[in-house]
Amino acid sequence: MSETVVAIASPPGVGAVSLIRLSGPEALSIAAQVVRCKNGLGSQPERYAVFARVVSATEEVLDEVLVTQFYGPRSFTGEDVVEFACHGGVLVTRRVMERLLECGARSADPGEFSRRAFANGKLDLTQAEAIMDLISAQTDLALRAAHEQLQGKLGDQSEAMRQTLIEVAAHVEAYIDFPDEDIDPDTGVALLGRIKGVLDGVGRMLSTAEQGKILREGVRTVICGEPNVGKSSLLNSLLGYDRAIVSDVAGTTRDTVEEVITLEGIPVRLIDTAGVRESGDVVEQRGIERSNEQIELADLILEVVDGSCRGETLLSKEQIAGRHHILVLNKADLGEDACWEGTGGVRVSCEQENGLDGLAKAIAEELSLSQGSWGGHAVAINARHQDCLKRTRQSLEGAYRILENQEGIELASIDLREALDSIGEIAGRVDTEEILGEIFGTFCIGK
Numbered sequence: 001m002s003e004t005v006v007a008i009a010s011p012p013g014v015g016a017v018s019l020i021r022l023s024g025p026e027a028l029s030i031a032a033q034v035v036r037c038k039n040g041l042g043s044q045p046e047r048y049a050v051f052a053r054v055v056s057a058t059e060e061v062l063d064e065v066l067v068t069q070f071y072g073p074r075s076f077t078g079e080d081v082v083e084f085a086c087h088g089g090v091l092v093t094r095r096v097m098e099r100l101l102e103c104g105a106r107s108a109d110p111g112e113f114s115r116r117a118f119a120n121g122k123l124d125l126t127q128a129e130a131i132m133d134l135i136s137a138q139t140d141l142a143l144r145a146a147h148e149q150l151q152g153k154l155g156d157q158s159e160a161m162r163q164t165l166i167e168v169a170a171h172v173e174a175y176i177d178f179p180d181e182d183i184d185p186d187t188g189v190a191l192l193g194r195i196k197g198v199l200d201g202v203g204r205m206l207s208t209a210e211q212g213k214i215l216r217e218g219v220r221t222v223i224c225g226e227p228n229v230g231k232s233s234l235l236n237s238l239l240g241y242d243r244a245i246v247s248d249v250a251g252t253t254r255d256t257v258e259e260v261i262t263l264e265g266i267p268v269r270l271i272d273t274a275g276v277r278e279s280g281d282v283v284e285q286r287g288i289e290r291s292n293e294q295i296e297l298a299d300l301i302l303e304v305v306d307g308s309c310r311g312e313t314l315l316s317k318e319q320i321a322g323r324h325h326i327l328v329l330n331k332a333d334l335g336e337d338a339c340w341e342g343t344g345g346v347r348v349s350c351e352q353e354n355g356l357d358g359l360a361k362a363i364a365e366e367l368s369l370s371q372g373s374w375g376g377h378a379v380a381i382n383a384r385h386q387d388c389l390k391r392t393r394q395s396l397e398g399a400y401r402i403l404e405n406q407e408g409i410e411l412a413s414i415d416l417r418e419a420l421d422s423i424g425e426i427a428g429r430v431d432t433e434e435i436l437g438e439i440f441g442t443f444c445i446g447k
Contacts, residue, residue: 004030005108006100008093015088020097022082023113026104028069031082033103034096035067046071054084054096062095063087077113078120118428124155125428129382133216141265142215145379154379155427157205161198162423165396168194169416172403176410195400202393202423205381212380214299218260218267219367222294225304225314230330233350234304235259235272238359264364271298300324300367302359307347308334324366328359388425395419 004024010017022031032041037052044050049066056062066085075081086096101107114131117123123131130149137143148154168191223231239259257272273291295301295315303315307329315325327345329336333352346362348355381389399415402408424430 004105005112006097006105007108007113008097009083009113010088012090014090018086018088018093020084020086020093020100021108021113022084022100022105023075023077023079023108023116024105025080027080027082030100030103030105031067031069031084034099035065037067041067041069044069046074049085054086054099056099057102062099063092065096073120073122076122077116078122079116124152126155126158126385126426127152129384130154136216138218138260138267139215139262139265142267145212145215148379154381154385157201157379158423158426159429161201162420162429164194164198165416165420165423169413169420172409172413172416176413192400192403195396195403199393199396199400202389202396206386206389206393208380209383209386212382212385214266214367215380216382218269220269220271220297220299221302221363222271222273222298222300223302223304224273224291224295226306226311229304229306230350231304232257232272234302234328234330234348235270237348237350237353237356238270263360266367268300268363295319298323300326300363302326302328302363304328304330305340306331307336307340308332310337310339312339326359326362326366385426388422391422392419395422 002025004022004026006020006022008018009021010019028042034054035041035052036055037044037050041050041052044067046069049068051064052067053064054062063086065087068083068085070076070081070083072079072081084096086093114123114128118125118128127150130146133146134143134150137146171191223234225231235257238261258269260267260269262268271294273294301315301320301323303313303320303325305311305313305327308331313327327343329340329343329345329347330350332347332355333349336347346355346359348359395415395418399412399419402412402415421430
């Protein structure tokens with residue numbers, strides 16, 4: 001990574017200020033070519049914002065900026081870094097960027113600054129991933145989880161288990177390589193106990209996978225039911241504004257409508273679907289097909305019925321078996337038909353906006369979303385971590401069985417090495433070149 005790279009690190013569009021970041025071995029010399037300030041850029045102190053002018057090759061002033069220098073390794077990337085706080089116009093920012101490119105910098109790839117920070121030991125992979133979680137966090141709980149991961153909590157946990165496995169693997173391999181040294185392959189139950197301890201830790205981390213998915217993606221909550229039971233009204237009531245069209249005409253909703261709300265600190269993705277019924281309308285049929293597809297994909301199903309009329313639920317017991325499901329009896333202001341007597345669920349009136357607090361509470365209870373119950377899971381794994389941990393568990397279980405039976409110790413050594421590689425991938429403690437591009441490729445330009 002000997003090239004010096006530059007990128008606009010602030011969001012596109014017009015604003016008061018835009019930030020341009022320059023990083024690499026030539027960052028200071030390139031900046032000195034374009035900047036004019038009192039006594040020259042080299043005389044200015046590190047980490048202090050200095051007023052300066054950015055000039056063209058002909059000394060034309062392109063912009064008045066604040067310039068801050070960071071010397072490696074005391075910078076985000078671990079390299080020399082110069083940041084330019086420019087005026088936030090699209091054209092002026094582009095002119096400053098073009099001038100830096102003209103003087104020898106290269107446009108940074110997506111995530112390249114964070115990748116350089118990882119390569120220079122400033123971050124592990126879990127911390128690099130936490131940057132994107134921090135940027136995209138939609139709730140306080142997600143923000144807290146991202147902060148704790150950025151501070152290295154997840155990386156520290158995986159590294160502690162990895163260090164234990166290094167000791168176990170070293171002991172087993174010493175027994176294999178030096179059979180005449182009277183090295184006990186087991187040392188009683190201690191070795192198996194260590195492996196069991198790591199397996200327990202892996203299990204605890206895997207148990208946070210669902211929380212991690214919810215924190216990052218939200219709870220996929222599908223509002224379904226027959227036509228005219230108040231599905232779109234329920235969506236609008238929960239959101240607090242009119243998002244979906246509401247009409248007495250059956251079949252008004254032809255496609256899914258999706259919005260996000262926050263309940264108990266957790267993002268809930270509400271998906272309003274077309275009413276499910278027999279229909280000869282081709283367009284409505286396609287909407288009903290999409291409704292059924294969404295029901296299959298849902299983390300939580302809110303099944304809405306008209307509680308004021310005689311009827312029955314749309315979904316069968318088989319369809320909701322083992323699923324998170326809440327029955328919502330709407331139109332409570334019109335009275336309740338006797339057929340629903342004794343039926344569980346939540347009674348609401350979207351027309352009068354009654355019972356919505358009770359529904360929100362029921363959703364939180366159904367999904368155990370209270371922040372108190374999530375306090376111990378502030379750092380939750382993502383899909384990549386989950387894959388690494390599953391492979392670690394599989395290898396460790398194989399090694400445990402072999403060592404327990406005292407047969408084929410060499411095979412146990414292979415399993416332990418595979419476990420080490422798998423758990424090392426979480427924080428990037430092994431050769432992870434293949435996965436680096438995928439991870440950092442999800443970053444925005446300039447980060």
